[in-house]
Amino acid sequence: MMASRVLVPGPLRHKTVVIADDSVVVRGLFARWLGEAGHFHVVAVAGDGETAVAHATRYKPDVMVLDLDMPGVDGAAALPQILRESPRTGVLLAATLNERNTRIALECMTKGAMDVVSKPDSRSGMTLSLDFRSEFLLKLRQHRPGCGKAWVPAAGGRPGGSAAGRPGQSAPAGLGDAALSRDRRLYRWAARRRQGAVRHRRGPA
Template identity: 45%
Template sequence: MDHATTISKSRTAPVAAGADAGAAASAANAVRVMVVDDSAVIRGLVKRWIQETDGLEVAGSCSNGKQAVDQVGKLKPHVVILDIEMPQMDGLEALPGILAGSPGTKVIMASTLTLRNADISLKALSLGATDYVPKPDSARGIAGSEEFRREILVKAQALGRTAQRAMGASGATGAAGEGTGRSTAASAPARSAIPLGPAPDKIEVRKASSVPPRILAIGSSTGGPQALFDVFEKIGPAIGAVPVVITQHMPPAFTKILAEKLGRLSGLPAKEGEDGERLQAGHIYVAPGDYHMRLRKDGPGVAIALDQEPPVHFCRPAVDPMFESVSKLFGPATLGVVLTGMGHDGREGGRVIADAGGTIYAQDEATSVVWGMPGACAQAGICAAVYPLDQISSAITRQFAGRR
């Protein structure tokens, strides 16, 4: 996820009668966000951040999941930021009711960085949540965390625009819990503050490599876990003769759970990569949270190199460093895949792979939660093909079988 987009910290006052029509239209097109958290301090902080950000407004706030389920059908928010641990009804219990009460609403799970919460968050994604945000384990930590603030706002903006398109014109909203945003008139969605990568009329493609792949490298972000699950449930037998490396934008703890689930789905050994570990065919290595994962030559073999160099596109791990290192070692025998995600991480590394004669596949816009990363690759003209998610696994299988 590329967080380079500027988040406005000073928001103009509500539009008065006779004010500029463009400003009024912008306010009417704001993404409506519901905040659900049992901490009044956290609710207050997140609501304030939303109110201070152009293009966002508070649809309502609730202190537990039951309140959210009761209110969501009336409010129809574009985005719900849903805490996991709450009294009366927790986030996982509330999730199905929220999705049923407001189809099209995007739910972002918020949880502290524990293995238990990571496991619950990934389960929530399989039940229909769209994304997750790791939050510091105290109100003081949240108040001082620019990273948490940025991630909440960027994801709310990007996913909110997707929800607006899915839900159609937005109607007026009422009150929920402790506070609401302004009433909004029905109108067409405004242009997103996050570049989502609209598809050009024609995407230029490169010819796929004629060299059999000796490695599979995958990059993904927002919506990526569910996309990875879909792909790896189908490709296990096809990739047993090569190593697989994955960078999914995820924090620590989450990547461990992700690797374990990919192993169960594929039937192959899967784990977080370890520094100095030799790659083995038929094994899946996931970049651990907060570490870039690169590959390096190690005698006759190839080993993993982890580092905590500065984030790339505000992300660590990032896809570009991994792709670039893979290409240096495997050249035209590289198969790279870019799945759904915000921003453009993977584009420059994908260009290195394509320029070395390797193959890049990207997920299409229609099946991506956000067509940022795969869209950037498609628009750069570095892909051999752009596929719907349900065709990516068969494309990978064909490539390893020598059929294109």
């Protein structure tokens, strides 16, 4: 009688990560968080967009954390090059979000960035914010290889419209619900940032 084989799952492969940020403190902080979380392997860090592109070409990481504000080639300019060199890399944008960066982040989502995480306004706030750390790690854990496809705004620029941007036009292959999900999430995120900015300008009640 042939004994039945028991399949034992092998160890989970750690996701490879490149961190691109012009602040050495932020790079170190992100790397430490990923190391403590487990299941991540930081293969390289970059302080500018040009180096980020080079690392994408060399390492083909599962995920890249990409700062929008960097000297020389910034995150927005580097994004299309990164995805061209490594199409399966998921790019998580990281930025202190003001009106300008919110607009740029929206544009980057249409070009293939998988999501955005809003940095606290100060370095101490970033270090001490458990909410920011939890959001940062959650978004990296949720990434699946190959999901870095363009988010396409809904019709009229509102969530829930046509995923392709015009009434009656279907979403490109592979987007569908994912595009609508990112659509709603990004608009909620932008709305929260606007509300926070208004409260900041008005001051305490």
